Amino acid sequence: MSKAVVVGDLNVGKTCLINRFCKDAFDRDYKATIGVDFEIERFELSGLPFSLQIWDTAGQEKFKCIASAYYRGAQVIVTVFDMTDILTLEHTKQWLMEALNENEPNSCFIFLVGTKRDLLSPDECQRTERDAVKMAAEMNAEFWSVSSKTGRKRAAVLLPCGRSGFRRLRPEGHGARLQNGADRRRRRSQSG
Numbered sequence: 001m002s003k004a005v006v007v008g009d010l011n012v013g014k015t016c017l018i019n020r021f022c023k024d025a026f027d028r029d030y031k032a033t034i035g036v037d038f039e040i041e042r043f044e045l046s047g048l049p050f051s052l053q054i055w056d057t058a059g060q061e062k063f064k065c066i067a068s069a070y071y072r073g074a075q076v077i078v079t080v081f082d083m084t085d086i087l088t089l090e091h092t093k094q095w096l097m098e099a100l101n102e103n104e105p106n107s108c109f110i111f112l113v114g115t116k117r118d119l120l121s122p123d124e125c126q127r128t129e130r131d132a133v134k135m136a137a138e139m140n141a142e143f144w145s146v147s148s149k150t151g152r153k154r155a156a157v158l159l160p161c162g163r164s165g166f167r168r169l170r171p172e173g174h175g176a177r178l179q180n181g182a183d184r185r186r187r188r189s190q191s192g
């Protein structure tokens with residue numbers, strides 16, 4: 001079983017992202033995550049069963065010390081920002097640093113995910129993606145822009161947890177590992 005932790009400011013759409021991926025569902029109403037929550041998603045990689053434990057952490061400052069206790073042992077760190085709020089992009093570096101502090105150097109595959117793409121005009125989307133690509137380069141992360149509202153489970157939204165990222169995790173044995181090394185990161189955006 002591999003572990004992914006999803007971090008980022010409050011209200012950026014972490015829970016919705018996970019729900020789209022795991023349940024193919026979207027909830028318009030905001031319910032703050034209290035501390036942490038997790039889902040287990042099972043799928044096949046190269047014909048072999050694969051399980052991913054996805055930890056949804058609270059963005060609220062007051063829950064930070066609870067949530068950060070769950071960062072350890074992550075193979076994947078998903079840093080999330082809201083594409084309609086550029087400040088949340090700036091904060092992703094801090095979130096990443098805190099998650100990396102709890103893990104071995106170079107042991108994690110990193111994603112930067114911009115959510116709420118559906119709320120932006122094409123021009124705004126392009127501008128935000130440009131900023132995000134720069135940030136992803138600094139973070140050594142793979143970038144995706146998505147909408148949990150309009151995106152579809154496998155086709156659009158999921159993204160890190162779906163194709164390119166977790167294909168690099170080996171389904172074999174106990175505890176999958178990064179297959180291609182954490183240095184081969186690509187930056188992408190995907191319409192969702």
Ligand SMILES: Nc1nc2c(ncn2[C@@H]2O[C@H](COP(=O)(O)OP(=O)(O)OP(=O)(O)O)[C@@H](O)[C@H]2O)c(=O)[nH]1
Nearest residue numbers: 011012013014015016028030033059116147148149
């Ligand atoms: N239009 C649109 N709204 C979204 C999208 N993703 C999330 N939202 C909305 O944004 C709000 C916050 O979403 P959550 O997923 O609960 O945010 P969170 O990051 O888990 O928040 P915390 O638990 O406080 O850390 C909710 O009202 C969602 O419906 C999206 O892709 N598009």
